[in-house]
Amino acid sequence: MTNRIKHIVIVGGGSAGWIAAARIAAKNCTDDPDGVHVTLVESAAIGTIGVGEGTWPTMRNTLKKIGISETEFIRQCDGAFKQGAKFVGWTDGTPQDGYYHPLNPPHAATQIDLSSHWIRTRIKEGLDFADAVDFQAALCEAGRAPKSITTPEYGGLANYAYHLDAVKFAKLLSEFSVQKLGVRHVVDDVTSINQSEDGYISSIETKLHGTIAGDLFLDCSGFAALMIEGVYGVPFVPCNDILFADHALALQVPYERDDAPVATHTISTAQDAGWIWDIGLPTRRGTGYVYSSNHTSHDEAEATLRRYVGVIGAEGSTRRIKIRAGHRETFWVKNCVAVGLSNGFLEPLEASALMLIETAVDFVADRLPENRDSMTVLSKQFNAAFTHHWERIIEFLKLHYVLTKRDDTAFWRDNRNPGSIPEGLKERLELWRYHPPSVQDFPYHKEIFSWPSYQYVMHGMGFEADYAALPSSGPDEQLAKHCFATVAQSRQKSVAEMPMHRELLNKINQYGLQPV
Numbered sequence: 001m002t003n004r005i006k007h008i009v010i011v012g013g014g015s016a017g018w019i020a021a022a023r024i025a026a027k028n029c030t031d032d033p034d035g036v037h038v039t040l041v042e043s044a045a046i047g048t049i050g051v052g053e054g055t056w057p058t059m060r061n062t063l064k065k066i067g068i069s070e071t072e073f074i075r076q077c078d079g080a081f082k083q084g085a086k087f088v089g090w091t092d093g094t095p096q097d098g099y100y101h102p103l104n105p106p107h108a109a110t111q112i113d114l115s116s117h118w119i120r121t122r123i124k125e126g127l128d129f130a131d132a133v134d135f136q137a138a139l140c141e142a143g144r145a146p147k148s149i150t151t152p153e154y155g156g157l158a159n160y161a162y163h164l165d166a167v168k169f170a171k172l173l174s175e176f177s178v179q180k181l182g183v184r185h186v187v188d189d190v191t192s193i194n195q196s197e198d199g200y201i202s203s204i205e206t207k208l209h210g211t212i213a214g215d216l217f218l219d220c221s222g223f224a225a226l227m228i229e230g231v232y233g234v235p236f237v238p239c240n241d242i243l244f245a246d247h248a249l250a251l252q253v254p255y256e257r258d259d260a261p262v263a264t265h266t267i268s269t270a271q272d273a274g275w276i277w278d279i280g281l282p283t284r285r286g287t288g289y290v291y292s293s294n295h296t297s298h299d300e301a302e303a304t305l306r307r308y309v310g311v312i313g314a315e316g317s318t319r320r321i322k323i324r325a326g327h328r329e330t331f332w333v334k335n336c337v338a339v340g341l342s343n344g345f346l347e348p349l350e351a352s353a354l355m356l357i358e359t360a361v362d363f364v365a366d367r368l369p370e371n372r373d374s375m376t377v378l379s380k381q382f383n384a385a386f387t388h389h390w391e392r393i394i395e396f397l398k399l400h401y402v403l404t405k406r407d408d409t410a411f412w413r414d415n416r417n418p419g420s421i422p423e424g425l426k427e428r429l430e431l432w433r434y435h436p437p438s439v440q441d442f443p444y445h446k447e448i449f450s451w452p453s454y455q456y457v458m459h460g461m462g463f464e465a466d467y468a469a470l471p472s473s474g475p476d477e478q479l480a481k482h483c484f485a486t487v488a489q490s491r492q493k494s495v496a497e498m499p500m501h502r503e504l505l506n507k508i509n510q511y512g513l514q515p516v
């Protein structure tokens, strides 16, 4: 067979490059010298973005497939468990304004939709949607872990993801890929890229290592987008008319005491011109203000972040990162696939960037093209999938802004301007006024944010729904009552039985989890 795809060249050694190298090698490389092999080239001079500390639960599967133990991951990456996000001050900005978007779906999700029953009964009792339909928000509020030390690796009582140190994560993946999976690591600058007559990339030129040839090239070069933009000139599709944040200011904060609680959810607190993330790792917190420079100055943003962290963070220095919200028009051209920031980037409101990297890498690793013919078909599927993913993620992030009732600053008022709301979201919100978001609204089999996420955000933000026409009596009502009672019990039981998050992390660092 001519044009067999054997040599994969990855340019870039950030999270995208190393997740790709590890997954592709773990799945496809063997000792056969004539088989598939992977080379990763990264510049020593051009750093990685170095932030990106929240994952989705998909990371558990990714790490398992790569072959890294969960204990090692937690130890090496300063890792912690993430059970969702708490949004503070997003709805009306009053002191009691806060809701959870947990990672567990609502209870008995395949049998009943609890939305209308919650509106009819529980809401009157002052029970938040997330608390009424699942126990995980209670675990977060109590600082309890999603599993215990005897739970096997990658398993849990509750669904969970991770908080991690991005620089340590890239280092772990790099060492594992080189030592255990046979990935060739070249530290060098890519100076130019060569194409053959048919437009396919044939090789890259490096400063010290000369020419490196390949059959399939992954552009993981971050915002530089060396191949997807540099070679193929694929246009960038901006969405700053929908999502206004254009800068992030990051600041690491120490704990006041070594035994201070570690939050088991990301805290996202609304501000005058954006929002602040707060992520708890065992040894420090990572915080940052994501803001629109059209609605505040850089100095005021710095002051806002420093006010939020207080004296404990006063010594730390901030790092400003520009956000160019949007994505490529197309993502896989000929034998070049853009993965990570070269593919696109949005403000990290629901921490979906690493998940998109995993989605892209799953696609390539699990169905590595055999030859150029199959690559053409796969690239069409990949491009269709990523066009869909970006459209839907933009809508989901915008949902958090559209449902606000805040009127206090131009940032929040501008966000509700109908001209800034995608038509697809407007349409679906109209439907969801009378029917809760359901699986039928998300027909794509690998949806990034599906109906449970929409329900948590919409009900969390007090979306005004009219579900009066939905069944409210008979078997449906009985089942709903039973579900609410079961959730109330599991809320109490899980909070009583699960260890405190920091206690579990200490134990994992000392003894380790049970290997799978």
Ligand SMILES: Cc1cc2nc3c(=O)[nH]c(=O)nc-3n(C[C@H](O)[C@H](O)[C@H](O)COP(=O)(O)OP(=O)(O)OC[C@H]3O[C@@H](n4cnc5c(N)ncnc54)[C@H](O)[C@@H]3O)c2cc1C
Binding pocket: 011, 012, 013, 014, 015, 016, 017, 041, 042, 043, 044, 045, 046, 047, 048, 049, 050, 051, 052, 053, 054, 055, 166, 188, 189, 190, 191, 220, 221, 222, 223, 224, 226, 248, 250, 288, 321, 339, 340, 341, 342, 348, 351, 352, 353, 354, 355
């Ligand atoms: C403020 C902020 C917060 C974020 N928070 C989250 C989060 O909570 N969750 C989440 O999932 N994601 C988050 N992200 C996104 C996440 O950080 C990135 O998606 C992820 O790190 C992937 O980056 P990357 O590997 O594509 O690019 P980078 O980390 O920028 O790596 C680019 C690589 O390309 C190499 N390179 C570039 N040019 C050359 C050249 N000429 N020759 C050789 N090598 C070259 C560099 O050396 C580097 O190794 C956040 C991003 C930002 C900005």
